[in-house]
Amino acid sequence: MTELALEGIRVADFSWVWAGPLCTRYLASMGAQVIKIESRQRPDQFRAGAAKDKEGNPLWNQAPNFNLLNYSKLSTSLNLSRPEGIALAKQIVAISDIVVENFGTGAMERMGLSYEELKVLRPGVIMVSSSGFGQTGPLAGYAAYGSAIQSYSGINHITGYRGQPPRGIGGAFSDPLTGTTELFGVLAALYQRQLTGEGQHLDLSMVEATVAHLPEAVLDYLINGRDQGPQGNDEDGLAPHGVYRCAGDDTWIAIAVQNEEEWQGFCRALGNPLWAAEKKYTDASSRWQNRKELDHHVEAWTKDRDRFQAMEILQQEGVPSGPVFDARDVAEDPHMRERGLFVELDHPELGPKLYVGHPWKLLPDDNARYERPPLLGEHSEYVYKDLLGMNDEKFDRLVQQKIIF
């Protein structure tokens, strides 16, 4: 078996919650040794939000989101609120290539772990800092949370039904977007370091990562002064384009006809109904003008059909279409099963569960490290004794003193 892509790379992972951990999870599944630094003194919020057992003890190893975002990593307990803890953190950095953190701006500096200091400990180190608003600017210290960032970035404002107040995107979006953007940045910095030997500090703001994906609305405002509102499932100028009811409760199919060829295919799929030949639907512009009526015709066809069958019929004629999937649909879809995006990993407390793997496949050498998520502090002995050469007495003392905690 060939070496993994990032074999030999070590990451000191101070990050928590979502964006940072997603980035470091990918680094781990790409082959890096990721040392997640965490503590009972201040657990990752996703661990902290876990259910409790009968005695009221938090079940830190059983939180779904934590596990989904932290597989393939090593977990080492380290209490960063104590100077001895900081000293150990520095030792971990000294043997690492990459440092990842997403604390509030200034936290690493206050702990004596600024980039300037870490650079001395490990020349060539690459440090990645992600945060709600970035390392600089008037709002740099602001408390942020994924959904609040989505609201600040404007993406919530342009998500909603046409003519109605904004609703916002459902579920976390800025977090994974930031984590994936951060990952691209880390790989780029690593690439540069292979050539020059130099490390650097990356600064990524969640707001900026999100706004970078809204150019249509942003440019329309900058160029034409238009402050866009929600547009539902519409795409200006395209019809049919939207979601349509299918057989069953709250069951929908998405259909997007983008050009003349797809419109012809759409008509064929529906058996060339008479209404489709009416003058008001002959070209894209008139279809857009008459889209409300057009949608009625479309839904008359979809509403009694099974959503998968409707997709098959449409796709046979080259029409972009597909059911609205919920999480179960995604996990159970035969196409998704064959693609193998989901990986089953066992877990000592939870048993086997599905995790999300790499959304890219390499041919011919697809290779990834998929290992179960770590229990809290599971690898403390390995990290401190094997990697840092700590003896047993010191280890036991630090555990007692709640430094390794």
Place this chain on the structure above:
Amino acid sequence: MSVGPLESLKVVEWAGEIPGTYCGKLFADLGAEVIKVEAPVLGSPLRKVGPFPGDIPDLERSSLFVYLNNNKSGITLNLQSSAGQDIFRKLLGYASIFITDYPLSVLEDYHLTHQEVLTQYPMLIYALISPFGLSGPHASYKTSDLISFHMSGYGHSTPGNVEDPEQEPPLRAGGHQADYAAGLTAAVGAMYAIFTKLSTGRGQVVDVSRQEALISFNITNLGTYSFAGQVPVRHSGGRRSPVAMAANLPCKDGSVWFVVMADEQWERFVQVLGNPEWSTWEVFSDRFARADNWDALEPLLHDETKRFEKDKLVALCQEKKIPCLPANSISDVVNSPQLAARQFFREITHPTLGEITMPRNPLLFSGSPMSMGNPAPLLGEHNERVYKEVLGLRQEDLAALKEAGVI
């Protein structure tokens, strides 16, 4: 050409839609040399997509095209001709990475399938963004941003807090989030392949599915199903989450979004509101009770927050470390003093669009100054330079090829 961590990488991009184009942009933003190949006369289909100034379509004045193709070199090439295909194959020899989002049928027609290309260039990274990936029963199916979004699971959970599923159909997020996610995912995949090549000694196909890019963002949905065995429902029944209570709160001049996780965060929030009487009621005593009784709590909260101006409420909350931020429109965020201080919006001068302000890349590297590099190319703008310097063609060759409609 700008500098950046990827300045030694050479990329050839042949893209018809946002995913491939945005993937190429990410490399260009980080300093790579990106040669964008377009059809002669009409160019990339994205030249026909606005926003245009004054909504007047013009192949050289699409602001979206200019944003997505910043810092790339642009050449024209007629791939329908076999002479064009020959030239393209020679061009691929110059690149470390090839990016495309054209359908397999088109790649087959032009003899640009990964099998053909990698046989000739076994060290190349061949990044192909397709609707559903290169394997599986849907491999030949077609997609669009709408379809990818709704087949990722995000459409089912957007908007959140649905009261009447019939009146509130599954909703796509504003813009083209699936398309951009696919481009970003392919950029990561291509870099992963670059590192893989170091140990395998050979190039790779990077197979990216537009459906899977957003699925990989959406892990909580999978988690709820895979871990808790719960089938997601759209209808919220008026409840909120006890883990992270989040809501839009109306103010005098707009609204804010607030998130409260721990009970003591809520206590601090209640102080900001001036300790209203209802905050001591049993039905709101802890985060579980508040989640269960959200329907009763919401109007009471709104009565309080409407007394504030949004910036003031945000400032008061932030003083107490409560994640509360303004609910911004696009104009609000573009005019954000934070983004201004961070120089997030940069002005560039484009030959036909003129002075245009647009976002820079969000990644800031201490090792290289954030520069915008060169503006997006006019159609065929770099034909001379690329064909002469990269492919060694002479002026006479160029004239003949142009005459023959090959470039």
